[in-house]
Amino acid sequence: MIKSKYDVVIIGAGPGGLAAAIAAKQQGAQDVLIIERDLELGGILQQCIHNGFGLETFKEDLPGPSYAQHFINDALALNVETLLDTMVLDITPQRRIYASGARSGFLEIDARAIVLAMGCRERTRAQIRIPGMRPSGVFTAGTAQRWVNVEGYMPGKRYVVLGSGDIGMIMARRLTLEGAQVEGVLEVMPFLTGLTRNYVQCLMDFDIPLHLSHTVKRVIGRGRVESIESVQVDEKWNPIAGSEKIIPCDTLLLSVGLIPENELSKKAGVLIDPITGGPFVDDRFETNVPGIFAAGNVVHVYDLVDWVSEAGRQAGDSAARFALIERRKETRHVPVKPGPNVRYIVPQTIDRESLATGNVRMQLRVRQPIESPVWVEIRGNDNLITRKGELYARPGEIITLEIPMKAYDEVQLVDELVIDVVKR
């Protein structure tokens, strides 16, 4: 029976939400509820039947559903309550949740703390403004993945994939294995946007060509896609005249990026970082609205599910602490700003006091790739606080850096921290 009050309510039962629920229970929260819109727990992992999950967390190479099952088992063993097939319609800044479902009916629930874990959604044709006709057969890679892996249907015979994101490359392999023809992967950037290992395992191993600096100029076909016109672009994304090519196909799969899903967050008054598309959070994953936390891809899009789970764990832990104390202790936040070659950093602020109890982990993406050794540097008032070497820096791969406890005294004095990635 669903209660009307909970200590912690988590919205979304993907890897972030499941880890948050487990952590909240372990931290001592009594009543913990996950609300999930799909029919089962696990979120998008349930359609990710390929391997490559859990190398960091379990030192095992697992398919998505198996990775999720570890967390599902733990959550259920800890008596986390779940509400499936239920959509959250609204959240108020006072943490009242309105939700509905065909089986659960209309619900009003009050939460002492909320963890937003709605994940992300895929960018669409309109967002990248591909002209042409509007036939059936232009799908996001994730939609195709659901059809193929969950529902067991093939949405086409002959595919072109736009975007070298991970889902696109993984789907190119998956469809090939199911007997479809994948004509190629087009990428508008001059570099790969997904993980290198996926390029090797999904494209190279299956002889699927990757065309960098190429995009779709238009979609052709009235009922169903008949072909697409590809075009090469220069470094400013301007089409190069004469490089157009008609590629016959019946499906255009889009893997052109992910956007954190924050419509609900905005309703609750949560402020969104225009660069990440997710809430501004501090190092406890708390948003600007007291008692509302955010974890996983709803904050920024991670490369690896292990990091999503880790973020969920931290957010769930913080949410439980908030719920149990029900009062925000005095905090002295310092903003963390991106330097010239950093696109964004999460968290956007840190509580100076956090360094009294441990290192604080920062995650960031660079703007431009650097294919030689780099320094990842944190400065405060222009003084170097700490730095870390990496062999290269690529926009497709998140860089993690910890601010050490020993920087506690120094950080008390600075007005802001700046992180940059420079050639070594």
Place this chain on the structure above:
Amino acid sequence: MEKIDVVIIGGGVVGCMTARFLSRYKLNILLIDKEADVGSSTSAANSAIVHAGYDPLPGTLKAEMNVKGNQMWDVLSGELGFEYDRSGDYVVAVGKEELPILDELLEQGRRNGVPGMHIIPADEMRAREPEINPAVSGALWAPTGGICDPFMATIAAAENAVENGVTVMLNTRFLDFRIENGRVTGVQTSRGFFACRWVVNSAGLYSDEVMHLAGVRPEFQITPRRGEYVVLDRASIQVNNVLFPVPTAKGKGILVTATTHGNTIVGPNSVCAAHKKDEEVTQEGLAEIWEGARKLFPHLQPSSTIAMFAGLRATGNAPSPNPQVSYGHDFVIEAAEKPRGFINLGGIESPGFTAAPAIAQRVVELMQDQGEKLEEKTGWNPIRAPRPHFRKLPLDEQKKLIHTDPRYGRVVCRCEMVTEGEIVAEIHAPIPALTYDAIKRRTWLGTGRCLGSFDMPRVVEILARETGLPPEQITKRGPGSEFLYRRTKELEVLHDQE
């Protein structure tokens, strides 16, 4: 089927309004359309505006029908239960040199009988639309202009017609007439022959081909003109009003307007289409639209785009029937001299949507003029009750709805908050919504930021379940636009291997 009195060719807004207006009389009516849904061509891709009537040249049929039609929408939207807002509209002059054009339009509007128009100063325009180009010099205000849900206006008219006894056959192509003794006696269609006494040509883009088969106006020709549009994300910009630039020789120009769905739309341009299915959005077209839009709103950004579409105008070449007017692209609204029994509508481009109810009323009058004794039915019901939209209801009514039918509790489209209950209701409506696009136009599902990538598999599943068809046969907009091709693990059988 009983003997048919009237066959209406084409289920756009004009055909559906005609069916609805004729359904009031004791007539057996059949409406056919080649597409999988009513209103899926020009009526589904336009500016969604009920024009005040200051644009058409005075004395033309366009002017007359525009102003007459405009007056009918308040009653119609109430009876048929679709969204309509008599918001008024503006023609915005930018720079002093455009101001005289407003005076000309005002004068033209007065001659056409448009009520209540006047010119407002730049300050007032800026106050009413704060984001507008600061170089605005004044605006023409027409209080009778408005915005409308063009999808539901057409669908609701068709549904009300069906509720009053009209038969609608979709996926049905008109092939030819049977004409005996100078009178239309039937039509040949892709679903067989139907004997009838009257035929209404409301075939829109194809109205020229239809009338030529009847031997009428061999010189009449539709030259489709494409108009491209961009729909903007509600979260990124909201325009409060209907705003036209000053018109040019090419037409009304790129407008920026609010819609009844809450999105802002921008467009259209006007280019010669390659053919009657050339609904293509082009790079050049988009550039033209943004340039036009920035004339009114310099800060508009292409990144606000949430959808793009193109529609085709059924531009004709008929001279105005008024000998005092020299105009070569007027509406054709006539009862043919030969063959008898043929009501011919052609060249219904803008302001065709606004004019549609007036044209439908004129069809009734033309039939009476031709000696048809139209007798009113007893029990004709002008009311079509709207079906609930979950997201528009207050909390307590949402609760009630879920209590009555739990399927209203299951959200299928998260961006636009459309529930399974709404989808199922549309699938079993008087005009059943049997394609993805048909459901989209009725519920506004799939029009949000994810553009249907979340709801699409779920809608295909619901359509398959409710219709009993295999999922591979569910389409976006009729045969040839399927979503799914086969089951996984299912091998293709090649004939040469048998």
